[in-house]
Amino acid sequence: AQSVAQPEDQVNVAEGNPLTVKCTYSVSGNPYLFWYVQYPNRGLQFLLKYITGDNLVKGSYGFEAEFNKSQTSFHLKKPSALVSDSALYFCAVKGGWYGGSQGNLIFGKGTKLSVKP
């Protein structure tokens, strides 16, 4: 079965420092990986995805993610954090076409990012 894990419940970073939010995955077949961000009392916003190709994926708001097949990881990164980046971040994998699921997202538990001035 497809699954993702976000090992950190919370990540604290000082403004201007680089940030990393970790995600590991377990899939059968090719992984289709996504990052979403959720601000308080808002819906999920799509940040970026990995489908195939270049292992470094660039997304919205200066975020990027590195796909590492050997480590089954898809960590979210940003070179310089902003206070406004403080939010809940979700890693997700597509359900694929296995076990009857067709395209739904399977989410990690989420990581709360706190960026302090």
Next chain:
Amino acid sequence: DSGVTQTPKHLITATGQRVTLRCSPRSGDLSVYWYQQSLDQGLQFLIQYYNGEERAKGNILERFSAQQFPDLHSELNLSSLELGDSALYFCASSPDPGSVYEQYFGPGTRLTVT
């Protein structure tokens, strides 16, 4: 703004009642997904429709049902509500269920069962 709309934003109701949540997908998207977000269960997939037909079911209770109409909007019906059904319910849409497509989420409906 994702282009996905959900109504109502908030819903407060009593145990045993029935409610209907409504979702309109982005223009051109044929696939609609429903998710439930709660503190203890996290974000869980409930059900998926594609062009009016049910495509996949996740952890959806038998008390819950959904449908997608010819104009592609979708409704999620929750009946015999229990306190544990209190959660944020999200609708998402994509052009089709294909793996290359990301899903765009609506703002959610916050359901409180008292």
